[in-house]
Amino acid sequence: MEKILEVKGILKIYPNGVIANKDVSVDIEKNTIHAIVGENGAGKTTLMKVIFGITQPQEGEVFYKGEKINLKSPHDAIEIGIGMVHQHLMLAPDLTTAENMVLGIEPLRGKIFLNIDKAFEVTKKVSQDYGFDIPIDKKIKDLPIGIRQRVEILKALFRNAELLILDEPTTFLTPQEIDVLFNTLKDLKNHGKTIIFISHKLKEVKQIADRITVMSDAKIVTTKEASELTEHDIAYLMVGRDISFERISPPEKMGKPLLSVQNISYINDENVKLLNNVSFDIRESEILGLAGVEGNGQSELIKIITGLLKASEGNIYIKGESIKGLSPRVIREMGIAHIPEDRMGYGVADKTSLEENFIVDRYYKSPFSKIFRLIWKYITNHSRKLIEQFKILTLSSKTTVSSLSGGNIQKVVVARELSSEHEILIAAQPTRGIDVGSEEHVHNLLKNTRDAGKAIFLISADLDEILKLSTRIIVIYNGEIVAEFTDVPKISGKYLGPYMLGVKKQEAAVG
Amino acid sequence: MDKFILKYFNLIRTIIAVAIGITISVFIIYVMSETPGLTLRTFLLGPFLSKSRVANIIESASPVIFCGLAIAVAFQAEQFNIGAEGALFIGATVGTAFAVSTHLPIFIHIPLTLLVAGIVGACWSFIPGILKAKWEASELISSLMLNYVAYFLGLYLINYHFRDKGAGYLVSYKLPETAWLNQFIGGTRIHWGIILSLTFAFLVYYFLYHTTLGYEIRTTGFNLRFAKFGGINVFKIIILSQVISGFIAGLGGMTEVMGIHRRFNWQLSPGYGWDGIVVAIIGRNHPLLIIVASLFLSYLSIGGQVLNLLTDIPSEIIVVIQSIIILLITAEAFLSQWKYRITVREAAKKEVAYEPTS
Numbered sequence A: 001m002e003k004i005l006e007v008k009g010i011l012k013i014y015p016n017g018v019i020a021n022k023d024v025s026v027d028i029e030k031n032t033i034h035a036i037v038g039e040n041g042a043g044k045t046t047l048m049k050v051i052f053g054i055t056q057p058q059e060g061e062v063f064y065k066g067e068k069i070n071l072k073s074p075h076d077a078i079e080i081g082i083g084m085v086h087q088h089l090m091l092a093p094d095l096t097t098a099e100n101m102v103l104g105i106e107p108l109r110g111k112i113f114l115n116i117d118k119a120f121e122v123t124k125k126v127s128q129d130y131g132f133d134i135p136i137d138k139k140i141k142d143l144p145i146g147i148r149q150r151v152e153i154l155k156a157l158f159r160n161a162e163l164l165i166l167d168e169p170t171t172f173l174t175p176q177e178i179d180v181l182f183n184t185l186k187d188l189k190n191h192g193k194t195i196i197f198i199s200h201k202l203k204e205v206k207q208i209a210d211r212i213t214v215m216s217d218a219k220i221v222t223t224k225e226a227s228e229l230t231e232h233d234i235a236y237l238m239v240g241r242d243i244s245f246e247r248i249s250p251p252e253k254m255g256k257p258l259l260s261v262q263n264i265s266y267i268n269d270e271n272v273k274l275l276n277n278v279s280f281d282i283r284e285s286e287i288l289g290l291a292g293v294e295g296n297g298q299s300e301l302i303k304i305i306t307g308l309l310k311a312s313e314g315n316i317y318i319k320g321e322s323i324k325g326l327s328p329r330v331i332r333e334m335g336i337a338h339i340p341e342d343r344m345g346y347g348v349a350d351k352t353s354l355e356e357n358f359i360v361d362r363y364y365k366s367p368f369s370k371i372f373r374l375i376w377k378y379i380t381n382h383s384r385k386l387i388e389q390f391k392i393l394t395l396s397s398k399t400t401v402s403s404l405s406g407g408n409i410q411k412v413v414v415a416r417e418l419s420s421e422h423e424i425l426i427a428a429q430p431t432r433g434i435d436v437g438s439e440e441h442v443h444n445l446l447k448n449t450r451d452a453g454k455a456i457f458l459i460s461a462d463l464d465e466i467l468k469l470s471t472r473i474i475v476i477y478n479g480e481i482v483a484e485f486t487d488v489p490k491i492s493g494k495y496l497g498p499y500m501l502g503v504k505k506q507e508a509a510v511g
Numbered sequence B: 001m002d003k004f005i006l007k008y009f010n011l012i013r014t015i016i017a018v019a020i021g022i023t024i025s026v027f028i029i030y031v032m033s034e035t036p037g038l039t040l041r042t043f044l045l046g047p048f049l050s051k052s053r054v055a056n057i058i059e060s061a062s063p064v065i066f067c068g069l070a071i072a073v074a075f076q077a078e079q080f081n082i083g084a085e086g087a088l089f090i091g092a093t094v095g096t097a098f099a100v101s102t103h104l105p106i107f108i109h110i111p112l113t114l115l116v117a118g119i120v121g122a123c124w125s126f127i128p129g130i131l132k133a134k135w136e137a138s139e140l141i142s143s144l145m146l147n148y149v150a151y152f153l154g155l156y157l158i159n160y161h162f163r164d165k166g167a168g169y170l171v172s173y174k175l176p177e178t179a180w181l182n183q184f185i186g187g188t189r190i191h192w193g194i195i196l197s198l199t200f201a202f203l204v205y206y207f208l209y210h211t212t213l214g215y216e217i218r219t220t221g222f223n224l225r226f227a228k229f230g231g232i233n234v235f236k237i238i239i240l241s242q243v244i245s246g247f248i249a250g251l252g253g254m255t256e257v258m259g260i261h262r263r264f265n266w267q268l269s270p271g272y273g274w275d276g277i278v279v280a281i282i283g284r285n286h287p288l289l290i291i292v293a294s295l296f297l298s299y300l301s302i303g304g305q306v307l308n309l310l311t312d313i314p315s316e317i318i319v320v321i322q323s324i325i326i327l328l329i330t331a332e333a334f335l336s337q338w339k340y341r342i343t344v345r346e347a348a349k350k351e352v353a354y355e356p357t358s
């Protein structure tokens, strides 16, 4: 087999002293889909950044098509035919989709000005070619994260790279979009392209990869043909123990409703109805799963429940009390905790320490502060406990969040919310981007939370997660609840699909 | 050694930036001056050569410290309110008006006058604050514009209503002695306002890093959406951070009037607010570093003045140094490679992949 990329003996140490890659060597064969898996913080993204020229290693060499390369910037990488989709999306927030699409290779009018019509045209064409629907003239910052990820993928595909690196490209995609993407990737492979693919979803890895490299603790554990490994094997190689993918047992008994959503409708600034008469209850010791293709009103629903957005109609009750007009703070105090879907946007302030991130919902309470004085000693201890309990990989509790790996940032959010005093947990994509080992850990925590008599509203793009955890499932399509399933053990993902796509609808589906 | 460098990297970086700035100006002086040796000595050592000049450094640092703190509080909340100059001016004019038209015992007159100036400054900065919070109007622009409004409004107040016609030039009436801040070191004009500015620096430091409101301000600055999500009332914080900023600037302006001239005599806007921006940047919005930065800036400008008096070099040279230093300090990349190499050396020495803290 011909090798398109050879990486030899990479040592990468970050400015803060973290060794992220150590003696990393791997060969990527031409015309294959090569998956890289590993725990959060194992160094996958770092390795990709080295290959793509974003960061330079202290030691080691990279050969591309047999020639030694020395990339100084991503620009150099693009030049020689390497493309990359980043884990934390790298689009210009103030530019439109089309402008981002042609960034750096703009079609010009009169040699100076951007030919915007042409940009629109190519964007539209690319989006049709690859079957990803995106609005072409909206600013990136106004788009939900799922769509931003589509744009980023299209942007990389559009550049027609020989070697395409995809760092967790599916985290924000729906199952249907993932299928579309995988078909595209297989297609590219058939046309002689090579793909490096990173994901924490082992099912996806098995489904698409020809070869698999497992990383752990900054080093390569092994590289094998995908056919030699099962999902369980991979998980075992990654975390060194067996991982359970079984559904959790249903709760012994459920209590009274804690959260009651009644006839919520929401019409946005552009007069589009994004939620239409949504109603449901969640009871003590119940996990209600919300299945649906992303962008069908879930984000708005979550924001309305947590007080970040005002409903146009309807009302929400927490333990029988209306939350109309109440601030996010008061709503939290009534017993809501919230793992947000957009972790970098809402979940953390990444320019400051873990400590300051852990206290955002509790700094004003005793013993975190007395009267108006912050008790740093207590806060530091508290943070250290959370870091230990949630196995967050960090130098210290004073480390800046932005220097953590993606999955570890997610753990910071989960740790804070699960440790807050709450009776209702809104968990939006709680395990997005975290490795199988930690995912199991979070799932167990959710189960414990449930068994402690709390109500959980689980919103996830990952159907397996919904099916694994939920006591009851509702399906949202186009802002409406279109189906409800109480007998979860009997149903499968395939069964939910038509409802999620709006092909099928239960009459009187309101719970 | 490496460990030491890493620990104090930012400080060392600042010192190197300062050194480079001074080196370049030394070079310029050499090229331009007929008597480079003398000029250099005057410039670098001149400010230390007499008691009154050293005192001068300290005196003129005081209002800059106030303004630096004012700017830092707003900047920490990511509110680019650069209205310290206006708040200072309007605070000082109204404060003066208040002081000359009241008769009170000293222990009430002083604090009350300061309070009035502070509150007027606060009200002034409330305007860009509310415009931003309610209508998302850029506080940068509105505070800039308001600086001019404050200037003309303040002058009007002094020149038309509180002008001392006997003085022969455009100044306000003299403040009653009950509103004077005592100059307590003989032969200098060092007054209680300086002690007050240092006290304020410590207070603001404590406020920002050790109180809940300070946390709210900084968190809003780090990520507004995160702050909202966590339940912080960002509407309040956007306004409050600017109001506090205006309060400090207004009060700072008044100490200058009460401590040095004992009457309002600024016919031009004094520029402390602009220097405040400079020291906030050099001090990276940290109250304690702002003290150092203000003293340094003040040293430079006294050096410039001495230069002007005694040599053939214009005082504008200090603007050159200032600009170079600011450029170097704000350029994130400056010396980062150096730091990086040291870190790598340290990490390689340890040779252990790090472990989570326990």
Ligand SMILES: Nc1ncnc2c1ncn2[C@@H]1O[C@H](COP(=O)(O)OP(=O)(O)OP(=O)(O)O)[C@@H](O)[C@H]1O
Residues within 6 Å of the ligand: A014, A015, A016, A018, A019, A020, A038, A039, A040, A041, A042, A043, A044, A045, A046, A047, A087, A393, A394, A402, A403, A404, A405, A406, A407, A408, A433
């Ligand atoms: N910019 C940075 N500065 C300092 N340390 C960093 C930086 N980026 C990553 N690290 C550290 O390097 C290690 C490897 O991070 P990396 O992002 O490569 O992990 P990853 O395998 O991609 O993890 P994940 O699955 O969570 O995305 C982590 O411990 C992380 O804390």
Ligand SMILES: [Mg+2]
Residues within 6 Å of the ligand: A044, A045, A046, A087, A167, A405, A406, A407
């Ligand atoms: Mg990563």
